[in-house]
Amino acid sequence: MLAGLKAATVTGLAITGLVLGLRQVGGLEPLELRIYDRMVRLRFRDGLLGDSPDSPDPRLLVVEITEADIQTLQRATPSDETLARAIAQLQQYQPRVIGLDLHRDVPQEPGHAQLQAQLQADNLIAIAKLGESAGDSRSDPSRNRIPPPPGFPPERVGFNDFVIDRDGVIRRSLLYAHTDTETHTSLSLRLALAYLKPDDIRPRPSAANPEDLQLGASAFVPLQAHSGAYQRLDSSGYQTLLNYRARQNPARRISLSQVLSQDISPEWVQDKIVLIGMTAPSGKDLFYTPFSAGEQVSHQMPGVVVHAQMVSQFLDAATGARSPFWFWQEWQEWLWIWGWATVSGAVAWAVRHPIALGLSSVGLLGLIGGAGFGLFLQQGWVPTVAPAIASMMSLGTVVAYRAQQSHRQQQMVMTLLGQNTSPEIADALWNARDRLLASGKLPGQRLVATMLFTDIKGFSTISEQMPPEALLEWLNEYLEAMTHEIQQHHGIINKFTGDGLLAIFGVPMPRLEEREVDEDAYQAIACALSMGKRLEQLNQIWQQRSLPPIQMRVGIFTGPVVVGSLGGKERMEYGVIGDSVNTASRLESCLKDRQVDLCRVLIAEETLMHVKGKFQVESWGPLALSGKQQLVEVYRVIGYAT
Template sequence: MRLPRRARLILLGAASPLLAAALALAGHASLQGPSIDTLYWLREALHGPKPAPSPSPVVVVGIDEETYRRPPFAGTPQALWGPKLGVVLAGMLDGGAAAIGLDLVHPTSVETLIPGFEREYLLTLRRGGKEGRLVLAKVQHQSNPLMPYRGYAIAAGMGNIRSVNLVEDPDGVLRRVPVTLSVAGPDGSPRPEPGMAAEVASRALGKPLERAADGTVSLDGHRLPEGAGNRLLVNHATAAGAIPTYSLADLHACAQAGNTAFFEKHFKGKAVMVGTVLDVEDRKLSSNRWVTKPEGLNLPERCALPVMGDLYVAGQRRDSIPGVYIHAAAISNLMTHDGLAETSRAVGAALVLLLAGLAAAITLATRPLLAAAGLALLLGLWSGVAVEAFQAGLVLPYLQAALAAVLVFPLLLGFRFAVLDRDQRQIRNAFKLYLPGSLIDDMIASGQSPRLGGEERNLTILFSDIAGFTKMSEGMEPEDLVLVLNRYFTVMTDIVEAHGGFVDKYIGDAVLAVFGAPYAIDNHARAAVNAALAMQQAMADDKTLLATESGRGSCRIGLATGPALIGNIGSPRRFNYTVMGDTVNLASRLEGANKYYSTAVMVSGETMAHHGDPDAFRALDIVQVVGRNEPVAVFEPLSEARRADPEDSARRAAYAAALSDWRAGRFDAANAGFTALAPADSAAAAMLRKAEKRTGTPAEPGWTGITALTEK
């Protein structure tokens, strides 16, 4: 039976973490290498370059550019270097080197052409092999290995030859060194043989490699963290000059000078790798390719010759390193138990699935933008965990898990849009025309429909009305009038919502807005005042608002702050989220009081006090509105332009002085003050009309200066 589309989508959403994990794990092999390289880079970014053990258990003798330039090597074919190399080998053996590995394969010798030429070199090889401190190199091919010259092999001993093969990953990067390789035994059957790094480390420690029945290998009681095929994942020290490197040319001059103390100081008890460290020859891409350092830094002490100039380009970094350093790093790992271990496939898969599951939970738990931020935080935390594990020697499936988490995000966003958010969008679309957006969000989050009930809260109410509405609408067709009003309401509603309020209702041509509910805001009085000023500015900026052929209306606004009842009010079958109470009535009365003072915006004293900035207002009067026994001080909010205008500031100061005279019963002085201001100040003109009626008469006992308004 074919499942309905919705059921199929739900199954897809539930399976998204598994699908993402499966896709990431399918690319495990191709991602593991870059994942390790990325962890090197992240580790260095968080912890700085990884230093080598101090003192380093391994050193490198480099056949470097300096060796090719200095006599007696300069101008001499490399085939004739055997005796000179023997001098250095003898010096290291005399100095107490624990084990020496030659990362050089010389399949031919001039000994066949010049008998006796390499006698001392062969004797040195024989000595090193007999003492078990010298290992020659071979390269293991598919069938027959590339072996050193037979005379060298016989001199050192056939049991002292080991493979220098390295393991190249599919992307061409060398990250692993074979601990053992399969070679043909005397009877032709395959048998395991230690690789060069394992053999040198074993001899330097004086401990044999031990193979358990399950195939695992241990050295010095430490189980090696090998990967598939007994391969050690190398943990490179990335500090500049981490592995001390000595020039063959300097050591040859040192040995010729008989400075045995230098060899004893720098090579006693050490594992030594001898190999080429040239600019172009035998260089390999390794797992530390993104954190390599300029060459020639932190070089060890010299013996006989100073460092040759012009060998290194200052600050130049190469993404490849000489292969001998990979062997040396592996030897250091084996001797200090500092290799890298990779998680098993089962543990790795569990970690990938865990991260995919967490990403799924974050994606489904919140809005897309917050989910994206949460996903970024999750990836940051995962990076930190992976780096700290890497610092401790454990390689987690870093990129695989990160990829799974990233894949989950778009999969589940599509699932949310198609299934989960569909119901929420339907609810929001059904209610958004009647309820505040924040209330709809609460309803969706709780999964419950709105219910009857209210609460008393301290709010600021904005009541606006259109002055001159009757005149501007004269002769207009109803459809045209509706278009004009709707455009006006749209602009005003956008301003209210932009300042954190919501429009409760439209009452004819009036707008009732609430600030401070359903969610509290930092200062609802200030938000309401700013909204009122923005509404007036919108009317000034757009002369087409409320403009008709019969005239243009204007906007009057009243603001009041105080307790009000807000909530779902009505019957169980029909109700509104609305506000009611004395504060609402006062806002409406103050809107109407603007007519008396010819002002555009009037606020109560509570609004001014809650706003917190007295300089943003000027006192107008104390009034007693219709239907309210208690008088209320009223104020006019000031725009930034008026506050910055010196002339307006002077007029406001004069108005305040005249108002003070009025309230004190000094009617003659008040008359004079308001008379001077009346031509430029409509509020002063309104006050002048009152003062003129009392000029020449004393104030009666108990005079308060309250103006009783007789109109709504």
Template sequence: MKLPAPLVNFGAFCKRNHQQLVAGLITFSVSLGVLVLRDNGTFKQIELLSYDNLMRSQLNEPSDQRIVIVEISEADIQRFRWPFSDRLFAKLINQIASAKPAVIGIDKYLDLPVLDGRSELVEATKNAGNVVNATFLATVKGRSNVEPAKDLEQISRYGYVNLSTDKGAVVRRSAIVGDSGSFAFEITQLYLQKLHNKQQLVFNPDAIQFTAGKQIIPRMTANYGAYRKEDDSGYQVMIRYRGKPRSFQHISASDVIDGKFAPEQFRDRAVLIGITAESLKDSFATPVTADEEVMYGVEIHANIVSQLISATLDDRKFIQVWSNDLENLWIAIWAIIGGGLATFIPNAFRNVGLLATLAIGLTVGSYIAFAQALWLPIFPSLLGLISANVLVMSYQLAIQQSERKVLMGLFSRHVSKELVDIIWSNREKFMEEGRITGQEVYVTVLFTDMRNFSTAAEAQAPGETLNWLNNYLGTIANEVLAHGGMVDKYIGDAVMAVFGVPIPHANEVERTRDAQSAVDAALAIARKLAEMNDVWVAQGLPPVTTGIGINSGTVIAGSLGSAERLEYSVLGDAVNIAARLESFNKEVDGGPHHILISEDTHQRLNNNFKTEFVGKYALKGKKQETGIYRVLDIQKKANPVVSSASSETT
């Protein structure tokens, strides 16, 4: 049944581009695998750690002078004891309020009276008129809300101080609004109301969005950046930390109570009162803290307040991410780049260099993007890039090893190691479907054959004969390889060698060099065998005579045989003529070295060898006559070329 033309064409396309299609399939599988693993949250922790590194790299902003922290340190609680009395908090509020700050935020639950001075605390709060108190929203079973104090609820604002934590109790995000406003949200709103009444955080109920100045505040979803299936209750945002711990101005509670401060330190500022005493355990790990370092809760709230105020007044960007679809496309593109790099640049060293350059570029680009408050999926992108590249490169190397095995099996026994390396570097010219395709090439073919093998073999034991023959054939092969030829095959005690393959020589200079190399090799073989004859005769063995025939011409070169047993060889009339010339030594005098060459080879010697015209003969199986020359020696001095019709030495 004949297949439709489109299917035939498609099959041919797949056959031609098999490796590229497999590489594409590997790349697709890698990108899909990375995306599936990311969607399952496999990379969450390592992505969040890379996020922390990105955040630490951007801590080059100046301190926000609009915010001041009044800290309750270990020294303060040792002096005044803990918990501070209501009277002490009242004094703190009165002292700060006297400097006319924009807002006073107290990061301490004041829901229950402590010791004495409750009426003074209420009075101080009322007089200040800009106090934000702390509440707590229970999100875990077994815990209770901390509600605003009834006596303070009507005279102050309040906001919850809950902080969202990731694994390891790391604070990277915060819900600025839940059922009510957060502590930082309420401080920000009161600050903006006091100093910038027309620039407050605005809620759009239709879009369910808050805006800060010109920006929409990006709200975290369940799948946001590295987060997967995360609790996204409330209006959560990524905290863009301004600096490391103590990057805001700190004034001790003792100094405030004692009046040791300048009013300018608080005027028109957001003042946050909070704990920095390690023993009270109000501290957290953050992206900008390292090792055992921590940041206290009041500092985290100060960073959130600074983020909201700066976004509204200075257009400082919130940390944003792309949509999931766009992030997936970004990751897939990098996997495609990695796989494509390995596919189209198979050189391992160049590939590794470009891969390293791309990986560094991706990393640096991600840092630059984060400086603009854009959090890119750096780890999955790097994983896709490197994994696709490594797997495709491994596949390419496996294919190369398979091809090299085929090539080495075809050539390693026939050509020199140097030529094998050249063949490998040009493998694409040779290989197709695991075999070397036939190609028409111009070569010089050399045949040798021992004349009296039977006589020599009779004088030796069978084992000795094999060693002797291997020595004989090895001598011929070594000279062929030394002169740049290829040993095509051994036929009993005969050897067939070819010059000009497997790398085709297209220009005349190379073809001439091949012919001269073949004649050089023939003379070298004759001299070596003459030396060996002396040894064999001394051992009581009969001397051997070896006939050599050389011809130049066009042949078909390629691999022959089945897939299990391939041999590289050449076929054509030029091969037959060389074989006939070798055999013709039995009928005519081949000279002292028994070397006969054809007219085609003789024309390429350029007077570099002493030759003698034998005559024109119709060789066995041929109707057309062939001009034949015997080779005498290497020409010491260049002599004029004598007519080929002459029988004189040239």
């Protein structure tokens, strides 16, 4: 587990570095902005703000110049006389402030003098266009600039420029813009400040940071080049993230014709902010917003409605109804990305089943998206795509590493134990590989096992009578048959000794219970008897091919041994060490001339004790085995007990 956490941590750091590099050059910004737009739409579609998708601000009224108004007036824009009449009509209902989102830098006769008279009202704010200088420190400040109406006081002028992202979507509000000589205030902020003035709410420096704007209950933290998911943002001026109030209608909307015909209710206007602007498509004052991708008909929002969205945001922030968006510092975002990468790596290390791993991957993506959206509902914008990519890359890297490690371990296990194991033992070994393998080796462990040695009687004489090629083919045929029998009885072939072999029953998994040791001894003797039957079949086949028949000897002993890796990195094998191995070997070679049957099977009393009368045996008495000081009780296995 500790190794898994270490691997996940290191992998998380490496993947985070790669993702941050990709993020730094802006490679993830388009995806992050699309996710941002999706979250904006989800927030309104599901009513998660507590309001309907179109909850008009009762403090605002939009007087829109529609396509029908243009057809009625027979003009592309209202004349000064028409505009003057509309303003006069609205003023009689005592609005708190009127914002004129129409350019009047040149007269639109008839009625210019009438309009000039109406523009003298202290509660009317006109617009200017800063052109490319708005929110862009690299632009020509004189290009596309439109001045306010002639002689209009600067304190009642607001610019109506928007800052637009590279994909053409408005996601930001520009509160202040700076030119070489002065600082300009936006129309929406001018309107909000004028509305809040009777409540004695004025802009002031934030207590947390004097450089930030404090308005009533909220501080507006300006966007920086790396705020949220932005990475290459031109943050000149004073910009904040636009907190949209509604999908389409942030305020009550009435047409210019309704105002002129006095088809309005006084309470719609009294003490309200009134915005007058063009909504007709022919006016070409339409913009893409985060809602555009989800709209079926109206894909763009009129500029005057966007201003209403901004005004509503400022008012709500000042009164504490809706706080502005907040962002993490860069180091916090790095930790956020690294945390998800590390968690995903840990999950990939812990979960091994493919289906469970797939479900875990989907769950992790859901958690990342859910956490990002949950913070978004709390006015926080944090990266979502970056941690998702880091998570999947980390998960995939750990899975690939585990696959490579598994392949290496498999090769190691097969090198150590050989390929001559039963499927059951192979599965057990593979499932326990993490416990068995330590530092690339099988650590030594003491256990009780049953050893089986075989040898061919008179092999030297036979080998003298056959060409080497034929001898090798004949010997391989014999060993293949014996190997098959060992596999069938759940043994492991430890080594081939020319014409013989050593098989072990009960390794490398420790046998913790007595009944398991008994079973190993039983399987070893049963395997020897099956070898005898198989040898009988082989002799019949070989006689038909004019090959010599043979006899074989088997020695079996059950006792303690130490098993583990022998050798170094260049050459390593699975070693079985202990006196029990020597005893089994001596049993096989004991009294070689006393070959009473085709396959002679000799066991010691230590093995006989474990099989509990399941086999018919013949006692050969206590014998002095070569190299052994003590006598060993030896028995010949005749067959299964009847």
